[in-house]
Amino acid sequence: MRKVPAQIASKLHLALPLIAEQGLEQTKIDEIADTAGIPKATLYYYFSGKEEILAFLFEDMLTAIADEASIAMGTEGTAVERLEAVVATQIRLLTQNRALGSALIGDLGRISRSPALVDSLQSAFYTPVENLLIEGAGDGSLRAIANPLLGSMTIFGSVIMSILVTVIAPADDLDVPNDLAGELLDVVMRGLLP
Amino acid sequence: MRKVPAQIASKLHLALPLIAEQGLEQTKIDEIADTAGIPKATLYYYFSGKEEILAFLFEDMLTAIADEASIAMGTEGTAVERLEAVVATQIRLLTQNRALGSALIGDLGRISRSPALVDSLQSAFYTPVENLLIEGAGDGSLRAIANPLLGSMTIFGSVIMSILVTVIAPADDLDVPNDLAGELLDVVMRGLLP
DNA sequence: CTAAGTCTGTACTCGCAGTACAAACATCGT
DNA sequence: ACGATGTTTGTACTGCGAGTACAGACTTAG
Numbered sequence: 001m002r003k004v005p006a007q008i009a010s011k012l013h014l015a016l017p018l019i020a021e022q023g024l025e026q027t028k029i030d031e032i033a034d035t036a037g038i039p040k041a042t043l044y045y046y047f048s049g050k051e052e053i054l055a056f057l058f059e060d061m062l063t064a065i066a067d068e069a070s071i072a073m074g075t076e077g078t079a080v081e082r083l084e085a086v087v088a089t090q091i092r093l094l095t096q097n098r099a100l101g102s103a104l105i106g107d108l109g110r111i112s113r114s115p116a117l118v119d120s121l122q123s124a125f126y127t128p129v130e131n132l133l134i135e136g137a138g139d140g141s142l143r144a145i146a147n148p149l150l151g152s153m154t155i156f157g158s159v160i161m162s163i164l165v166t167v168i169a170p171a172d173d174l175d176v177p178n179d180l181a182g183e184l185l186d187v188v189m190r191g192l193l194p
Numbered sequence: 195m196r197k198v199p200a201q202i203a204s205k206l207h208l209a210l211p212l213i214a215e216q217g218l219e220q221t222k223i224d225e226i227a228d229t230a231g232i233p234k235a236t237l238y239y240y241f242s243g244k245e246e247i248l249a250f251l252f253e254d255m256l257t258a259i260a261d262e263a264s265i266a267m268g269t270e271g272t273a274v275e276r277l278e279a280v281v282a283t284q285i286r287l288l289t290q291n292r293a294l295g296s297a298l299i300g301d302l303g304r305i306s307r308s309p310a311l312v313d314s315l316q317s318a319f320y321t322p323v324e325n326l327l328i329e330g331a332g333d334g335s336l337r338a339i340a341n342p343l344l345g346s347m348t349i350f351g352s353v354i355m356s357i358l359v360t361v362i363a364p365a366d367d368l369d370v371p372n373d374l375a376g377e378l379l380d381v382v383m384r385g386l387l388p
Numbered sequence: 389c390t391a392a393g394t395c396t397g398t399a400c401t402c403g404c405a406g407t408a409c410a411a412a413c414a415t416c417g418t
Numbered sequence: 419a420c421g422a423t424g425t426t427t428g429t430a431c432t433g434c435g436a437g438t439a440c441a442g443a444c445t446t447a448g
Contacts (some may be wrong), residue, residue: 002394020303022307023304023307025218029436031221032438039397040395040397041392042395043392044438048437065255075198078388093429095264103303105302105303106302106303107300107303108299108300108358109214109217109301112296112358113216113217120303130323140388142386142387142388143384143386143387145386146380149359150352150356151386153355153356154351154381156354156355156356157348157350157353159348159351160355161351161354162351165304167342168306168312169312177293178413182233183344184344187339187345187348188386189386191381191383191384192339192382192385193336193385194334194337196425199425224404233428234406235426235428235429236427238406238407242404254409355403376392
């Protein structure tokens with residue numbers, strides 16, 4: 001895969017609603033080309049096919065999330081505060097690009113089939129959260145759970161589920177992403193028991 | 195779609211590892227036919243295409259989960275105890291049929307595109323959990339969270355994520371599904387704060 | 389001002405999803 | 419026994435659309 005110019009990358013996003021709505025399988029490459037305003041021949045100059053186009057866009061978003069999460073992790077504050085910042089960042093970037101976000105969440109299978117994407121997913125979601133959980137257990141701001149990975153999975157799971165739900169059935173009583181991060185963390189932090 | 199005989203349905207499961215591994219897109223209908231030992235013409239007699247085959251299998255699993263969850267909900271015990279039973283059931287059925295479970299989780303996008311499957315998903319996962327959360331808030335065994343839906347999403351999210359992770363990177367230190375339900379609920383119930 | 393790389397239009401191949409259809413086979417009511 | 423109705427399957431086919439081939443235009447830099 002050649003280095004993709006920013007111009008092309010940005011145009012590709014125009015085709016995302018299409019892909020998110022009907023799935024990659026049902027989306028013809030000519031549709032993508034037309035919607036994005038990129039000639040088919042040019043697409044094939046940069047990518048080897050549909051799969052790679054979507055993978056590129058996923059990688060793009062995951063890298064952006066990983067970068068911003070890394071910044072959020074480096075700020076001042078307790079582990080809990082930074083955890084909140086990281087999760088808020090993840091939610092913000094996922095919802096900001098709703099079509100890409102929902103395509104990504106709806107296609108976890110595709111991600112799990114590509115080692116490169118699995119890496120990016122981990123850098124964007126698991127690793128930062130898991131590190132903060134461990135750190136928080138160290139400084140006492142979080143309890144030491146038996147399996148920090150399980151904690152990060154719980155957080156990741158609630159993040160993507162809440163977003164998926166807003167895609168399936170746009171909830172009127174939930175202001176995504178402004179309220180979501182806060183409410184969600186409240187549940188995850190304090191638990192469900194009284 | 196005609197009524198699918200049990201014989202056919204059960205044979206179809208043979209093709210699932212294939213689909214889970216390489217995705218439906220890359221799986222040829224002849225491969226499915228060969229692997230399952232069902233003539234292609236017969237497949238098209240019952241289903242209108244690949245999509246519908248997978249949708250049928252998803253529906254199958256989701257209905258089974260909804261049924262057993264409903265049974266678990268009806269047993270004796272506090273809301274919390276029954277919640278544990280429901281979640282354990284969900285995890286058990288998802289992991290019991292690992293290929294189908296991971297195909298389902300990896301393809302949430304496909305599910306969200308089909309109203310019928312969305313319904314089944316809700317009956318299998320959201321509704322029972324959400325009801326128990328509300329019930330628990332009523333009898334005092336759970337705290338009254340602002341948004342019960344968020345609680346059920348958190349639980350559903352952690353369930354599917356933990357399973358997805360074991361698919362991506364089979365963890366040696368986690369005995370799925372025996373330990374999973376317990377550990378996971380511990381995290382979700384007590385929260386991450388000390 | 390040429391060489392190497394980028395971009396795009398046009399025309400093509402071909403694999404595979406889905407169709408058509410007829411013949412074999414089963415089931416059942418009368 | 420027998421027609422009627424539905425099931426099952428083999429074989430042969432059609433057509434869409436992914437991906438390829440390639441030539442010519444256009445850009446950039448050495």
